[in-house]
Amino acid sequence: MNDNRSVLHARPTAVLMLVAITCVHAAGAPQDSDAQPDGAATTTLTGTLHVVWGDPPAGSDLPPVKRYWITEKAGQTVELILDDEGLARLAGTVVSNGERVTATGPAANLSDGRFRADTVATSGSAAAAVGGVYGEVRYATVACRFADSTGTTPRPLSFFEDLMGVTGMNHYWQELSYDNISIDGATVVGWYDLPGDRSDYVYDDDGDGDLDAQLEQLAIDCVAAAEGDVYFPDYDGILLMFNQTLDCCAWGGGLDLTANGVTRGYRMGWFPPAAFNRQDFVGHEMGHSLGLPHSSGPYGATYDSYWDVMSSGGGCQYEDPEFGCIGVHTIAYHKDMLGWLTPSQRFDVSVSNPRTIRLQRLAVPATGTDYRMAKIPIGGSPTHFYTVETRLAAGYDSHLVGEAVIMHEVDTTRSSHALVVDPDGNGDPNDEGAQFLPGESFYDAVNQIVVHVERAIPFGFEVSISRQARNPAYVDPSNTGYEDGTAANPWNTLEEGLISVVPGATVYAAPENYPDARTIRKPLVLRRDGASGAVVLGQ
Ligand SMILES: [Zn+2]
Structure with a gap:
């Protein structure tokens, strides 16, 4: 720890927030404060929620992490600290694209830009939270060095220009999105020197023994360093490249930031060298910034599926000499989520x-x-x-x-x-x-x-x-009424019987001439239903 830390982390947003809440309480506004039966006052924050996913390096056994920020209408941003129940409630209903939520917690709560929420209610539906992503998505890439390692520049800017350019992430996301989006990643600036050492931004802030990257402060300071060269409000996303390891992870999602005097939400990514040295890792965090969650195998791990850049990335089956492991596509469900x-x-x-x-x-x-x-x-x-x-x-x-x-x-x-x-x-x-x-x-x-x-x-x-698997399945072309493949309501085409029958089970076909000239490729038994008559196929 060093002495300038208190200066660096006296977040103006948090101070403003405390003032605002105090004023609300003084005015006794009932919508923002009320007394619980035990007399404890509560505070309510309503605003835009942003989710940021943290991904540990490939090969580590660490689990992923999720962090949440809420930005009120006036532009103040605080991090939401949620218990397991709150996290579970949010898990499936919120993505990073800025759903409107109301968080409630103890009144005497806000400190260091964080708010411990007991409940978080979303005001939109899950479907409304996931918007389609179309058209040009403009990312600015900003490279920043910590004050105590300004001599360390892991990659030249030309590396990031290639990584984000027309043969890099732009090509990648155009292919994944079927040309529904194009990534304009031409703006690459840096290396800027941050005002603080790494230990000013990366330290154990909750006493659990693990390092915590101060993502908001990293973004504020790195963006501020570049404001003279980039007009950020012209961009949809900001990818921050750092010259040292952060905490556990690389991070991707969304955050409200004030840049060039304008406060608004950005698609965000925070990358340590281990992450930007792998194309699949960059693709993964950009996927989070577009609103995608993880997919995985069914075994409780997160990074075990080789079928999705939003899981392991693809298992590094191909390694490019410059950009490292190359990501595969994202799964069809994720493409559908984003409207592709x-x-x-x-x-x-x-x-x-x-x-x-x-x-x-x-x-x-x-x-x-x-x-x-x-x-x-x-x-x-x-x-x-x-x-x-x-x-x-x-x-x-x-x-x-x-x-x-x-x-x-x-x-x-x-x-x-x-x-x-x-x-x-x-x-x-x-x-x-x-x-x-x-x-x-x-x-x-x-x-x-x-x-x-x-x-x-x-x-x-x-x-x-x-969706109506049958064992056995029944077919009778004379059935003109309801059909579900049962003996009482047989399918009226042989094809329906063959599709619905459980592998290895029996299709009972009523004696009839069937026009289906069909090749059967499923293991099944086809039998005449009843004791007499002929089942004739292909006529
Ligand atoms: Zn992730």
Whole structure:
């Protein structure tokens, strides 16, 4: 610790906040302060919430971290300190794009720019929190050195210009977004010297024995150093590159900042050298800045899926000599979150309609007509569903760990919404257990969902899906009423029976001439229903 720390961390925002709250209390404004039964006063803050994700270096066993800031209308920003319950409540409903929230906590609470909240209520829906991201997204990249290591300049500015430029992150995000966004990363400035040493910005501020990067102060000081060279309000995002390790992590998300006299929200990233030396890490934090959460395998780890830049990045199957490990695509669910799949590119599986669809590769799709994702609702919940996508080697997916149909189970109320479906349960969401190939099926007996990969087609796979898995399934073309594949309400086409039947189970077909000239690729038993008559196929 050194003496100038108190100067550096006397945040003007926090001081203003204390004044504002005091005034409110003096005026007795009931909407901001009221007495609980035990007499304890509470304070309410209403404003824009920003989430920042912290990611430890690759290979570490550390878990991810999330931090929250709230900015009130007047522009004051404080960090929200939440207990586990508050965190759980926020997990699935808020992203970094600035949802409006109300936080309530003890009145005598604000200190050092932080507010301990007992409750946080969102005023919008989960869906409203995730906006589409389209068009040009302008990032300014600012490189800053700590005052005690101004002689350390890990990379020249030209490195960041290449990293962010037309063959770097701009190319990457254009491909991932199907040209829905382009990254203008041409503005790269630095290296600026920060007013404080590293220990002024990175220290254990909560006494838990771990270092905590003062993200807001780092941003304020690094941006202030560059204000003369960059007019920040012209930009959507700010990526801060530091010449030393921060705390546990690299960070990405959003934050309200005052720059060039204007206070507004920015897409943000904070990078130590270990992070900006890996393209997949930069892509991951930029993904957070665009509003994306993590995905992972179903085993409680966060960075174990090789199918998503928002998990492990891709498992570093390819390492570029200059930019390190190169990230793969993000999963179809995340692309849909950001509005990069049109309704016609997404197949929404209805209850009553077993269907075979063509699912083309997620990276660099080659046809305009085949689907890019199937979405299978689970039960009646709008927040719980499966997604099905095809992953083949192409573009930034060129070095995938495998080529197959990949499924995720999505629950939008979890911190990591999407978990890889891995039926073998062996702890590895990247091996053949999670890779569905022609002839292989996924069957959810509880929710009566069956998915079967029928065959490879150019640039993808043909996949059959039913939300009414049947064992056995019944078919009778004479049924003109309700149909669900049961004996009482048989399907009226053979195809529906073949799609809905559980692998290895029986399809009972009523004696009839069936026009279906269909190749059966699923293991199943096809039997005549009843004791007489003929089942004739292909007529
Ligand atoms: Zn992350």
